[in-house]
Amino acid sequence: MTAATALGWVTVCPLDRLDRDRGVAALVAGVQVAIFRTADGLYAIDNLDPVSGAYVLSRGIVGSRGEVPTVASPLHKQVYDLRTGDCLDLPGVSVARHQIRCHNGMVEVRLRQEG
Amino acid sequence: MTGGNVVVIGNGMVGQRFVDALRARDPQGLWRVTVLAEESRPAYDRVRLSAYFDGADEQDLNLHTAHDGVELRLGEPATGVDRDRRVVTTTTGEHPYDVLVFATGSYPFVPPVPGSDLAGVFVYRTLDDLAAIRRYAKDRRTGAVIGGGLLGLEAANALRLLGLTTSVVEFAPRLMPVQVDTAGGAMLRRYVEDLDVACHLGVATTALRSGADGAVAALELADGAVLDADLVVVAAGIRPRDELARAAGLDIGPRGGVLVDAACRSPDERIYAVGECAAVDGTCYGLVAPGYAMAEVVADRLVGGAATFPGADTATKLKLLGVDVASFGDAHGATPGCLDVTWTDPAARVYAKLVLSDDASTLLGGVLVGDAGAYPTLRASVGGPLPAAPLALLAGDDAVGATAGALPATAQVCSCNAVTRGDIDTAIADGCADVAALKACTRAGTSCGSCVPMLKQLLDAAGVVQSKALCEHFDVSRQELFDIVRVRGIRTFSRLIAEHGRGQGCDICKPVVASILASLGNGHILDGEQASLQDTNDHFLANLQRDGSYSVVPRIPGGEITPEKLIVIGEVARDFNLYTKITGGQRIDLFGARVDQLPQIWRRLVDAGFESGHAYGKALRTVKSCVGSTWCRYGVQDSVGLAVALELRYRGLRAPHKIKSAVSGCARECAEARSKDFGVIATETGWNLYVGGNGGFRPRHADLFATDLSTEALVTLIDRFLMYYIRTADRLQRTAAWIEAMDGGLDHLRAVIVDDSLGLCAELDAAMARHVVSYSDEWRDVLSDADRLRRFTSFVNAPEVPDPSITFVTERGQPVPVGGHASEAQGRQPVALGLPEVRR
Numbered sequence: 001m002t003a004a005t006a007l008g009w010v011t012v013c014p015l016d017r018l019d020r021d022r023g024v025a026a027l028v029a030g031v032q033v034a035i036f037r038t039a040d041g042l043y044a045i046d047n048l049d050p051v052s053g054a055y056v057l058s059r060g061i062v063g064s065r066g067e068v069p070t071v072a073s074p075l076h077k078q079v080y081d082l083r084t085g086d087c088l089d090l091p092g093v094s095v096a097r098h099q100i101r102c103h104n105g106m107v108e109v110r111l112r113q114e115g
Numbered sequence: 116m117t118g119g120n121v122v123v124i125g126n127g128m129v130g131q132r133f134v135d136a137l138r139a140r141d142p143q144g145l146w147r148v149t150v151l152a153e154e155s156r157p158a159y160d161r162v163r164l165s166a167y168f169d170g171a172d173e174q175d176l177n178l179h180t181a182h183d184g185v186e187l188r189l190g191e192p193a194t195g196v197d198r199d200r201r202v203v204t205t206t207t208g209e210h211p212y213d214v215l216v217f218a219t220g221s222y223p224f225v226p227p228v229p230g231s232d233l234a235g236v237f238v239y240r241t242l243d244d245l246a247a248i249r250r251y252a253k254d255r256r257t258g259a260v261i262g263g264g265l266l267g268l269e270a271a272n273a274l275r276l277l278g279l280t281t282s283v284v285e286f287a288p289r290l291m292p293v294q295v296d297t298a299g300g301a302m303l304r305r306y307v308e309d310l311d312v313a314c315h316l317g318v319a320t321t322a323l324r325s326g327a328d329g330a331v332a333a334l335e336l337a338d339g340a341v342l343d344a345d346l347v348v349v350a351a352g353i354r355p356r357d358e359l360a361r362a363a364g365l366d367i368g369p370r371g372g373v374l375v376d377a378a379c380r381s382p383d384e385r386i387y388a389v390g391e392c393a394a395v396d397g398t399c400y401g402l403v404a405p406g407y408a409m410a411e412v413v414a415d416r417l418v419g420g421a422a423t424f425p426g427a428d429t430a431t432k433l434k435l436l437g438v439d440v441a442s443f444g445d446a447h448g449a450t451p452g453c454l455d456v457t458w459t460d461p462a463a464r465v466y467a468k469l470v471l472s473d474d475a476s477t478l479l480g481g482v483l484v485g486d487a488g489a490y491p492t493l494r495a496s497v498g499g500p501l502p503a504a505p506l507a508l509l510a511g512d513d514a515v516g517a518t519a520g521a522l523p524a525t526a527q528v529c530s531c532n533a534v535t536r537g538d539i540d541t542a543i544a545d546g547c548a549d550v551a552a553l554k555a556c557t558r559a560g561t562s563c564g565s566c567v568p569m570l571k572q573l574l575d576a577a578g579v580v581q582s583k584a585l586c587e588h589f590d591v592s593r594q595e596l597f598d599i600v601r602v603r604g605i606r607t608f609s610r611l612i613a614e615h616g617r618g619q620g621c622d623i624c625k626p627v628v629a630s631i632l633a634s635l636g637n638g639h640i641l642d643g644e645q646a647s648l649q650d651t652n653d654h655f656l657a658n659l660q661r662d663g664s665y666s667v668v669p670r671i672p673g674g675e676i677t678p679e680k681l682i683v684i685g686e687v688a689r690d691f692n693l694y695t696k697i698t699g700g701q702r703i704d705l706f707g708a709r710v711d712q713l714p715q716i717w718r719r720l721v722d723a724g725f726e727s728g729h730a731y732g733k734a735l736r737t738v739k740s741c742v743g744s745t746w747c748r749y750g751v752q753d754s755v756g757l758a759v760a761l762e763l764r765y766r767g768l769r770a771p772h773k774i775k776s777a778v779s780g781c782a783r784e785c786a787e788a789r790s791k792d793f794g795v796i797a798t799e800t801g802w803n804l805y806v807g808g809n810g811g812f813r814p815r816h817a818d819l820f821a822t823d824l825s826t827e828a829l830v831t832l833i834d835r836f837l838m839y840y841i842r843t844a845d846r847l848q849r850t851a852a853w854i855e856a857m858d859g860g861l862d863h864l865r866a867v868i869v870d871d872s873l874g875l876c877a878e879l880d881a882a883m884a885r886h887v888v889s890y891s892d893e894w895r896d897v898l899s900d901a902d903r904l905r906r907f908t909s910f911v912n913a914p915e916v917p918d919p920s921i922t923f924v925t926e927r928g929q930p931v932p933v934g935g936h937a938s939e940a941q942g943r944q945p946v947a948l949g950l951p952e953v954r955r
Contacts, residue, residue: 012912021619021647022654024911025918032920035911038619054663055920059651061626064619065587072622074651074659079622 009101009108018042018107023058023071028109033098034058035107036082038069043082044100044109049073050093057095117419118145119213122203124193124359126150129390129406130218131158131178136414138182146417148185149210151203153192154241162403165269167245168276169814176242196363198383214385216413217360217373221353221391221401226261230323235331236347239270252277252346259283259334259344261320263290267350268435271312274346275436281312282342284334286351288317294431294442298459299482302466306438306485315340323347355392355399368394377423378416379409387413400427404531411533428530430494432487439487444480444497445470453479456505469493469505476500491569495526495536520576528573529559529566539570543577550574550581585846586623589616593627593771593846600631601842607644608632626650627846630733633769634841636889639896641903652731655907656893657713658704662932664921665713666706667693668730669720670766673740673758673778674701683723691716694929700737700775702728707930709918711909717894726892729767733847735774738762739787743780743797752797754780757826761795761833767890768837771844771853775809789816792850793833798822802829806836806864807851815851818861821869834883835868835876842879 012026018037025047026033032047034057047055052075060071062082069082078089087093099110121137123130134148157179166176179187188205195204202209223238225231235255237248252258258274260267263285274281285292289300290307304314319337326332326345334342355372365381366374372394379387379395390406391399400406405427415422430443448455452473459466465485472479478496483489489508496502502521522528524537534557542556550570554560560567574581583592589612591599596615605611608628612620620628629648633640640646640653652658657665669684684703688695693716694706708716730736738761741747743754758778768774777788778795788794794805794817801823808817821832836850844853857863866872868879897903908914923930 017911019647020644025909027910027913027916032910032918052661054661055918056651056659056663059654059659061622061650062619062647063588063621063625065621066618069619070621075661077622 007111009099009103009110011103012107012109015102015105015107021062023060023062025055025058026109028098028111031111033109033111034071035100035109036062036071038062038082040069042100042102042107043069044098045071045080045082045085046095046098048095049075049078050087050095051076051078051090117417119147120211121146121148121214121216121417122210122212123148123150123216123218124203125218125220125390125392126152126154126158126179126187126189127218127220127390128158128161128178128403129220129410130216131180132407133216133218133389133410133414134182134185135180136411137417138185140414140418140420144184146184146214148182149212150185150187151191151193151205151210152187152189154243155190156242157187157189159242161240164239164242164245165273167242168249168273173242193359196359198363198386201385212385214387214417217357217386217388217392218390218410219356219359219392221355223349224352224354225349226320226351228320228322230325230331231349233323233325233331234329235345236323236349239266239273239348239350240353245273248273248346248348249277252279255279255345257281257343258346258348259342260348260350261334262350262352263287263314263316264293264350264352265291265431265433265435267348268307270348270350271307272310272436274348275310275312279346280343282315282334282344283307283312284315284318284320284336284342286317286319290314290316291435291440291442294446295440295482295484296447296468298457299440299442299466299468299484302459302464302484303435303438303440305464307436310436312436313342315342353391353401355394357392360388360392368397368399370394370397370399372399377412378421379413379424380416387416389413395424400429402427402429402431404428404533407531408533425533428494428527428533430497430530432490432494439483439485441483441487441490441494442481443490443494444478446480446482448480450479458506469508471501471505491528491566492522494530495522495528495566495569499523499526520572528569529557532558534559536573539573540577543574543579548574548579548582585627586621588612588618588620588624591615593631594843596627597631597634597842600628601635606632606637608648609644620648622650623846626653626733629653630769630771636885639891639900639903640893641897641906646906655710655713656727656731656897657708657710658731660706660932662921663918664706664932665708665710666704666730667708667713667716667720668698668702668704668728669725670728670762671702671737672762672766673738673755675740675755675759680723680725683719683725687716687719690719692923692930694931698730698737701739702730702737704730707921707923707932709909709921710907711914711917714898714904714907718898721892721895721898727767727894729893732769733772734767734769735762735765735776737775738765739775739777739791741778741780741785743778747780749783750780750797751799752780752802754778754786754795754797757795757802758786761830764830764887765833765837767893768841768886770837770841772847772849774837774840774850790814791817793817793836795829801825804829804832807854807861809849809851811849817851818854820861820865831880832868835879836864838879838882839864839868839875 010028023034023036026035032055033044034047036043047058049056056074059074062071070079072079078087080087085095085097098112101108159176160178191205193203193205202211223240258279259282260271261284263283271281271283290303321337322335323331324333331347334344357373360373368374373388374394375381375388389409412422412424432441448470454471457468467483469481470479478501522536526536528536538557547553547556553570584590625648688705696704698704738758740754740758744750775791776793777786777791779786779788780797788796789805790808790810796803803822804820805817806820909918922933924933
């Protein structure tokens with residue numbers, strides 16, 4: 001589904017453009033990616049909320065459940081594990097996660113292949 | 116037999132309960148289940164059917180849970196059962212079974228009187244029946260209900276709410292003859308007649324007469340009376356739906372119903388029956404609790420268990436036309452030698468009767484009318500010793516609270532789900548620490564809910580301190596958190612959670628803390644770390660819609676707006692292609708804005724003199740008004756002027772939940788002030804203040820708090836009311852629930868903010884004064900600040916690309932989200948077209 005070029009690292013923005021504990025959306029090779037910066041690091045998952053079908057996960061509230069870093073869908077509040085994309089409230093529901101890193105002060109994302 | 120095909124005929128409450136129970140007991144999925152449903156909608160709560168007329172819809176009443184390995188075939192009624200081939204035929208096919216469960220329920224009995232088939236005659240059984248009644252009631256004036264039992268009185272209330280002058284005709288000499296005795300019936304009749312529902316008791320209906328249009332127009336009674344009735348509801352009892360079973364050659368009970376044994380099994384061992392269609396050892400039951408018990412029995416049998424139907428608890432507690440009525444055990448004193456203890460208070464309109472054994476030591480049953488507070492304890496004590504002296508038991512809640520802990524382990528606490536005191540104690544010992552956990556673990560309190568107060572008492576009796584913790588990150592309640600923040604002067608979430616909580620926070624505690632900080636005046640809500648605490652609505656200062664776009668609501672104080680400003684709203688909507696709708700709060704909502712458009716839209720609005728309407732916040736929304744004495748020939752005060760002043764005073768005030776208000780210029784109450792958190796109604800000499808009203812799923816009229824106030828005194832009371840609410844309410848608790856939960860209720864509130872019983876008033880007044888002087892328009896403050904503005908971007912790496920997922924189609928000349936209506940998208944039946952809203 002994703003083009004071969006999408007599988008490389010794509011520079012998104014400077015690290016200081018990201019607020020702590022708040023997401024932003026980025027467009028990476030046509031895919032909407034939700035990017036988060038927490039005290040522990042950077043996370044990237046699909047921006048598409050699989051429950052509502054709206055592209056809104058980047059606008060959710062970031063937090064933790066136990067030791068798990070989380071984001072809650074702003075529409076219906078289902079909570080997702082930022083590390084894996086798994087929904088913690090609905091068994092079997094998950095969103096794709098993507099690779100993210102900070103390189104020379106710039107945030108870079110690499111889409112993860114399907115499956 | 117442990118596995119195969121189960122076919123369930125019927126998807127009513129009991130049929131659904133059977134499926135839930137079987138799935139819970141058969142985690143490996145050895146049984147594949149096919150459910151054949153006659154109705155086009157899945158199982159719904161027929162006990163609460165009348166809530167439809169209070170605004171509840173199909174969704175609210177829905178009971179259906181989807182399970183793996185269960186196929187629900189809606190709108191496919193069974194038409195025959197071939198026991199030799201073991202197949203059920205339906206309107207569209209055949210379904211083979213290894214086990215067949217009849218859950219066909221019952222049908223309403225319509226007495227064979229002439230005219231019972233006329234147009235305008237209805238029964239009261241399904242959502243479709245109620246929808247048809249509501250449609251037909253439009254433009255009719257009179258209604259009658261045949262049958263004064265439980266369902267008949269519910270139907271009478273529905274007709275009354277639909278605006279019909281209503282009568283009830285009951286063949287027995289009293290209302291609810293099955294549940295209450297003569298004296299209880301008399302008390303109930305007084306309540307019912309006070310609601311202008313005429314009662315004709317002890318008389319049969321002999322015919323229904325048609326009018327000129329051929330539809331029903333009147334009822335003829337056996338005593339010669341003729342009652343006008345443009346709409347008639349027949350609620351004269353139910354009969355088991357056993358026609359399929361009869362045709363299949365199964366045995367039928369003496370009064371109908373599929374004859375089954377205590378295992379709910381017919382002589383054909385592959386066939387079971389549950390609920391109202393079953394005649395267990397010959398007896399049919401018309402209540403849901405025995406049906407649930409049968410469903411559990413059959414589910415247990417299918418996985419190899421040996422459960423038997425325990426006999427029925429026919430105890431009933433309900434609120435009919437606002438009156439509490441309860442009946443339990445041997446309510447009519449049928450036990451030989453039994454003694455009655457009765458209590459009648461005509462002034463308080465309370466009637467109670469306890470039926471005791473001949474030595475007065477054992478409670479056998481009872482009837483309560485007007486106040487059923489003692490019901491949970493009494494019902495649980497049936498068959499055992501009295502937990503207290505009879506009159507103490509009848510005296511009210513306090514006595515009950517003291518005695519719940521004294522119940523024996525065998526006492527049934529929840530009769531809907533057959534949960535005993537012993538079961539509850541075991542669950543508590545296993546770690547259930549609050550009512551929610553007890554509900555999940557034992558199912559107690561999940562059906563009618565009347566035992567919930569007892570669950571709390573049993574937790575108390577077991578010494579469990581019920582958690583007030585906000586969430587996993589804070590062990591304290593919102594009120595305690597508010598005090599911590601206020602007293603210690605904490606200004607950041609990170610300090611608060613480091614010193615008084617744990618973890619990183621969540622979507623529960625972060626917005627609570629954001630709201631507390633905002634209530635205490637902590638600068639702009641998007642400044643610094645505060646921004647990360649805000650819910651998306653507050654974060655973008657707009658209301659998130661289901662497609663990811665936002666709506667915009669400029670403030671229109673009191674609903675008063677100049678033509679120039681109206682034109683600006685129209686121009687902005689046109690230029691940004693926004694859908695516009697007038698809200699219930701007398702303002703205009705603009706839908707379909709993308710995040711990147713919000714600052715451009717607001718630039719135009721702010722330049723034209725608009726400011727944020729805080730529709731996105733847990734904050735003051737609107738102060739609605741009627742036109743008042745300025746124009747109205749009935750108005751006695753300037754309601755618009757006061758509404759504008761109040762809205763400007765409290766705009767931007769953040770609170771535990773949204774706050775709505777209204778001002779009416781005379782007692783006709785056109786602004787609907789009594790449905791608001793605080794409502795003001797003009798009198799000849801001043802203003803009356805009402806508090807604690809709301810609309811929503813459980814509408815509640817506000818209570819009169821103070822009368823004939825000067826404007827200055829009124830404002831002072833509202834200041835204190837709001838500030839005390841903000842300080843002490845729970846998260847997402849509207850003022851109505853806040854007052855109800857308060858020890859001492861309205862009287863306590865009056866003592867605090869009128870008589871200053873806690874010495875808080877000066878502090879509350881000062882807090883509101885600070886709010887008023889520090890108010891600043893949030894949107895104007897965003898537009899002047901580049902750092903705040905940068906949040907309003909579509910994509911951090913492509914701000915010039917609008918979100919491609921937000922697209923519109925045109926409906927009735929306006930843009931709406933692609934993807935159709937939510938109900939269709941989820942594969943449900945389309946909802947009925949908007950009918951006139953019914954109001955009390």
